[in-house]
Amino acid sequence: MRGCVISGSFLPARIFTMTNPNVTAHDGLEADPIERLTRRYENPAAEALAAAANGTPVVGITSNTVPWELVQSAGAFPCVINPTNPDPPDIGNFMEEGVFEDRIRAIFGAAISGDLHYLSLLLIPRTSEQEYKLYLYLREVARQNPRRPVPPVYLYDMLHTRSPESYAYGMERTRSLKQRLEALAGKTIERADLLQAIRESNAARRAIRNLLSLRKPEPRISGTEALACIGSSHLMRRREYARLAEEVLKRIETRNPLAGARLLVEGASLHHRGLHLALERHGAVVVAEDDWWGSRSSGEEIDEGADDLLQAIFEKYYLDTPSPRLFPFETADTWFQQASTGGIDGVVFYLPPEDCVAGWDYPRRRRYLDERGIPHLLVRDDAKSISEACHERIEKFVRGLAAGR
Amino acid sequence: MAEKQLECTVAAGEHQKSWFAQLRNDVFEKQQPYAIVQADMPFELFQVMGVPAVSNQWWAAIISAKRRSAYYLDILNSLGFHEGLCRYCSLSAASTLARDSQAAPWGGLPKPALLCARLTCDCLQRVFGIWADAFGSEFFFLDNPGATELPARWWEYSRHRWRELFEDHRLKFTVAQLQNLIGVLERLTGRPFQIDRLRDLMENVNRQEEYFEEAYQLICSAPRTPVRMHEQVANVMAAQWERGSEWAVGHARTFRDQVRERVRRGVAACPGERLRLMWVGAGLWHDTDFYTAFEEEFGAVFVWSMYLAFGPDGYIRYGLEDPLLALASRTVSMNEQLHNPPWANEWIVHQARRQRIDAALVLTPLGTKPAATGNRFIERALEDAGIPVLRVVADMVDARGWDPEGMRRRVSEFLTLRVQAT
Numbered sequence: 001m002r003g004c005v006i007s008g009s010f011l012p013a014r015i016f017t018m019t020n021p022n023v024t025a026h027d028g029l030e031a032d033p034i035e036r037l038t039r040r041y042e043n044p045a046a047e048a049l050a051a052a053a054n055g056t057p058v059v060g061i062t063s064n065t066v067p068w069e070l071v072q073s074a075g076a077f078p079c080v081i082n083p084t085n086p087d088p089p090d091i092g093n094f095m096e097e098g099v100f101e102d103r104i105r106a107i108f109g110a111a112i113s114g115d116l117h118y119l120s121l122l123l124i125p126r127t128s129e130q131e132y133k134l135y136l137y138l139r140e141v142a143r144q145n146p147r148r149p150v151p152p153v154y155l156y157d158m159l160h161t162r163s164p165e166s167y168a169y170g171m172e173r174t175r176s177l178k179q180r181l182e183a184l185a186g187k188t189i190e191r192a193d194l195l196q197a198i199r200e201s202n203a204a205r206r207a208i209r210n211l212l213s214l215r216k217p218e219p220r221i222s223g224t225e226a227l228a229c230i231g232s233s234h235l236m237r238r239r240e241y242a243r244l245a246e247e248v249l250k251r252i253e254t255r256n257p258l259a260g261a262r263l264l265v266e267g268a269s270l271h272h273r274g275l276h277l278a279l280e281r282h283g284a285v286v287v288a289e290d291d292w293w294g295s296r297s298s299g300e301e302i303d304e305g306a307d308d309l310l311q312a313i314f315e316k317y318y319l320d321t322p323s324p325r326l327f328p329f330e331t332a333d334t335w336f337q338q339a340s341t342g343g344i345d346g347v348v349f350y351l352p353p354e355d356c357v358a359g360w361d362y363p364r365r366r367r368y369l370d371e372r373g374i375p376h377l378l379v380r381d382d383a384k385s386i387s388e389a390c391h392e393r394i395e396k397f398v399r400g401l402a403a404g405r
Numbered sequence: 406m407a408e409k410q411l412e413c414t415v416a417a418g419e420h421q422k423s424w425f426a427q428l429r430n431d432v433f434e435k436q437q438p439y440a441i442v443q444a445d446m447p448f449e450l451f452q453v454m455g456v457p458a459v460s461n462q463w464w465a466a467i468i469s470a471k472r473r474s475a476y477y478l479d480i481l482n483s484l485g486f487h488e489g490l491c492r493y494c495s496l497s498a499a500s501t502l503a504r505d506s507q508a509a510p511w512g513g514l515p516k517p518a519l520l521c522a523r524l525t526c527d528c529l530q531r532v533f534g535i536w537a538d539a540f541g542s543e544f545f546f547l548d549n550p551g552a553t554e555l556p557a558r559w560w561e562y563s564r565h566r567w568r569e570l571f572e573d574h575r576l577k578f579t580v581a582q583l584q585n586l587i588g589v590l591e592r593l594t595g596r597p598f599q600i601d602r603l604r605d606l607m608e609n610v611n612r613q614e615e616y617f618e619e620a621y622q623l624i625c626s627a628p629r630t631p632v633r634m635h636e637q638v639a640n641v642m643a644a645q646w647e648r649g650s651e652w653a654v655g656h657a658r659t660f661r662d663q664v665r666e667r668v669r670r671g672v673a674a675c676p677g678e679r680l681r682l683m684w685v686g687a688g689l690w691h692d693t694d695f696y697t698a699f700e701e702e703f704g705a706v707f708v709w710s711m712y713l714a715f716g717p718d719g720y721i722r723y724g725l726e727d728p729l730l731a732l733a734s735r736t737v738s739m740n741e742q743l744h745n746p747p748w749a750n751e752w753i754v755h756q757a758r759r760q761r762i763d764a765a766l767v768l769t770p771l772g773t774k775p776a777a778t779g780n781r782f783i784e785r786a787l788e789d790a791g792i793p794v795l796r797v798v799a800d801m802v803d804a805r806g807w808d809p810e811g812m813r814r815r816v817s818e819f820l821t822l823r824v825q826a827t
Contacts, residue, residue, distance in 0.1 A: 092781070093781060093785060094781050094782065095781060096769060096777050096778065096780055096781055098771050098774075099769075099771065099774045099777045099778060100778075126551055128527055129525070129526045129527045129775060130527075132551050133745060133778045133779075135551070136552075136555075136741070136745050136746055136747075136779075137746060137782075139555075139746075139747070140746035140747050140750075140782060143747060155551050155553050157550055157551040157553070159548045159549075159550065161524065161530075161546065161548045163548070163582075163585075165548075165578060165581045165582055165585070166548055168578075169550065169574070169578045172574060173574075324527045325524065325527055325530075327524075327530040327534070327546070328530075328534065329534055351487060351489075353489060354489075355487070355489060356489055356490055356491060356528065356774045357527045357528055357531070359486060359487045359489065359490045360486065360490060360528055360531035360532065360535065361531065362485055362486070362487070363484055363485035363486060364535070366485060380487070
């Protein structure tokens with residue numbers, strides 16, 4: 001079976017001209033806000049490196065359940081780490097082949113090879129068990145090899161189960177995180193600092209929500225474009241992000257709705273655009289994804305008028321942020337059930353070979369769709385190299401949806 | 406089936422079978438509650454409250470030993486759960502989802518009143534949630550706080566200085582969750598929890614593990630091991646699932662006595678023992694004959710697994726003024742102690758030295774990924790300590806990808822080229 005490397009050459013013209021990540025920026029595109037956000041997305045460390053070069057402490061974050069506002073209010077630059085090489089040199093000495101997701105392997109590899117030298121701190125949340133293991137592994141590498149340039153690591157142990165005990169525990173861990181960041185910054189984080197950071201991040205959330213409103217029910221932006229335009233919010237200053245996202249909004253709101261079957265993507269985490277490219281190559285439009293890089297990156301705003309802003313920040317991440325550890329099923333499924341029953345034509349379940357978590361949800365969610373007559377397709381290929389056979393199945397699925405519209 | 410040299414090994418097997426038959430009888434005839442629980446749960450609370458607890462991993466091992474794992478896992482896959490999902494923790498659930506009690510060992514699991522798990526990976530709430538739904542039973546979980554302080558040589562703290570070993574906030578959180586579990590058990594049984602009974606039971610657990618420690622030391626110091634690894638496991642785990650009970654303490658004592666007697670008489674499990682092997686990871690439940698396959702040709706005897714060694718180091722808690730806190734400390738870090746850096750690699754090298762290990766086989770179960778973490782650190786630490794390591798990529802319960810002859814050939818080559826040569 002011949003694998004298909006992700007490339008703009010597969011894209012239909014309307015998508016290619018807007019989203020091709022291989023386009024080199026030049027004067028004509030420099031002012032294009034979509035292109036600017038896409039370049040941030042495709043170069044995830046660019047702003048962090050620039051901030052570090054200017055003397056701003058950079059705090060790397062490994063996924064979505066770290067309070068961005070706390071890091072920001074400490075005067076540091078918060079940035080999600082998204083390296084792409086899952087097989088850096090000598091990773092085999094530490095990390096088991098076939099056990100960790102590529103994303104975690106890539107972060108680990110970058111951390112032990114010195115690629116994250118610019119970080120003042122690598123903040124690892126308990127968003128997944130693999131991240132907890134990442135934390136333990138990095139500590140151990142640093143302990144065994146003090147000369148390796150591993151950045152300092154910190155575990156933000158917010159638990160995701162819904163109980164009064166987990167809530168109290170998470171609140172306490174959030175206070176500890178605040179103290180750690182104050183030590184890093186050499187200053188006390190005041191209420192005014194928190195408020196300013198909350199306002200900044202809320203503005204970005206509003207911008208994202210506005211973008212999402214132009215994806216569903218009538219898409220004016222492809223999923224491939226949208227993923228870059230939204231995902232870049234994790235990689236840059238949110239004030240600047242909100243400004244660019246609003247410009248994007250002005251540009252796309254006057255577009256005609258895109259034709260094509262409207263898809264919801266469900267399953268494993270999407271830290272690149274391979275799946276969206278593959279689906280949209282066949283004329284579909286991804287209008288939502290159950291993922292913190294896309295449709296679930298925003299959620300509700302943090303209450304700027306709360307008496308205890310730290311508690312308000314914690315509650316945002318505890319109650320309104322997706323995580324594979326979220327339980328019970330009723331809570332974990334809420335977003336999926338709402339998203340799959342409005343403004344879509346079909347659902348694509350993405351369970352790549354490395355998946356060992358989302359697959360447990362698949363039969364239950366598939367059953368939910370079957371009971372409502374919503375078409376769905378399972379993709380088990382790695383989206384970075386989708387086989388011809390899988391492309392054929394996607395093509396058939398999309399064609400079937402289009403016929404049924 | 407591997408040879409049983411100790412009478413107590415036979416007794417342990419018979420006890421488990423009759424215990425399970427009694428449990429089925431009590432559930433079906435008397436409608437008494439019982440629970441299915443993950444192996445790292447605090448069984449002590451169930452013991453104190455008189456709720457029999459069936460270990461998920463024990464039942465999976467039984468299914469696997471009865472050669473039924475392929476049947477159930479195929480059914481699991483046919484229901485839409487893909488083949489890359491964890492098998493050790495889900496095999497027992499698969500036996501329920503199959504809805505084929507005729508095929509199940511010993512008549513199968515009756516409907517439990519409760520299922521319980523600690524959330525030590527991202528799958529467990531899913532597996533147990535699906536399982537509980539299939540039974541129509543309640544599911545209770547303990548969330549698993551992460552460790553950020555991991556002092557060196559944890560086993561030197563765990564008996565007397567356990568309060569220093571685990572962070573206060575983790576213990577406090579775990580105690581709060583244990584109190585919730587107690588509330589559930591009180592509701593199910595209609596009986597009040599008594600803290601003094603827990604303290605007594607914890608003291609009994611200490612006695613039990615002290616017997617195991619004596620047996621362990623006898624195995625350490627004997628010129629040749631008096632008891633093979635798989636018999637150690639059978640005796641230890643039969644008692645650990647009921648730890649602190651009269652039967653369990655008595656069985657641990659009997660095991661110690663029989664090991665001591667064999668040492669006194671100079672009896673070796675394998676008279677031709679020339680190499681002492683270590684098995685790192687869960688047992689290979691579908692092929693326990695593997696563990697004796699290298700004795701005749703190489704004199705290579707498996708003498709160590711985590712099961713006996715962890716009893717004393719992991720379970721003994723002295724200073725039981727607050728038995729619930731002590732129980733929390735026993736529960737809260739098993740995963741770090743047994744599987745992950747820095748604790749697991751450090752402890753396993755320490756164990757290898759004490760047991761005069763010549764070579765180690767390390768199980769990497771790609772079909773149960775969370776159980777495979779930490780292995781590279783363990784392997785490198787053993788190699789750095791001068792102990793050759795062979796990586797065994799296999800699943801502990803799923804025999805579908807297991808090549809018994811091929812793996813025996815690989816081990817023979819390893820022993821010839823890497824162990825005997827040195």
